[in-house]
Amino acid sequence: MKDTIDVLELLASQHSEVDGLIEKIEEGQGDRAALFSELADKLAAHATVEEKIFYPGVMSKHTTELLHESVEEHLGIKRVLADMLDLDPDEDEEEFDAKLAFLKEQLTHHAHEEEEGKLFPLVRRELDDDELAALGNEVLALFETLIDQSPRLHVPEETAEAAPLPG
Ligand SMILES: [Fe+2]
Numbered sequence: 001m002k003d004t005i006d007v008l009e010l011l012a013s014q015h016s017e018v019d020g021l022i023e024k025i026e027e028g029q030g031d032r033a034a035l036f037s038e039l040a041d042k043l044a045a046h047a048t049v050e051e052k053i054f055y056p057g058v059m060s061k062h063t064t065e066l067l068h069e070s071v072e073e074h075l076g077i078k079r080v081l082a083d084m085l086d087l088d089p090d091e092d093e094e095e096f097d098a099k100l101a102f103l104k105e106q107l108t109h110h111a112h113e114e115e116e117g118k119l120f121p122l123v124r125r126e127l128d129d130d131e132l133a134a135l136g137n138e139v140l141a142l143f144e145t146l147i148d149q150s151p152r153l154h155v156p157e158e159t160a161e162a163a164p165l166p167g
């Protein structure tokens, strides 16, 4: 039997991982610059797998509005992230912490309220388990490829406009 992973569970677990990293940075546990690089890489790879695989894979007449709003929210998140990548979390502590608090609010809204709260329940109604598993495998494979390539370094190039969606 093939190992499968439900794409919605996978994406939600990536959201939790990001939340955990933000908490560690806020609490000043360990090396803030290293933790922030890890956070920015995970967020960048997460946004890319959603834009390239998940959102196109779940596009329908019921999801299109939420998906278009989602890529705009990603754009906003990438812009804050790009600003933060120019800062030193220790030298520019006040500005960095303010942007981190803003990023956290954006993510709470986008990942928890919009995706987990609205989009994922719609997707669960529209796709069957095999389709969710196929998307999960594809998302995981791309995420694992991207995460080894310092994906945060591409975020500044992605701040001009929202990622395109099919249809
Ligand atoms: Fe997203």
Ligand SMILES: [Fe+2]
Residues within 6 Å of the ligand: 011, 015, 046, 050, 111, 115
């Ligand atoms: Fe997400």
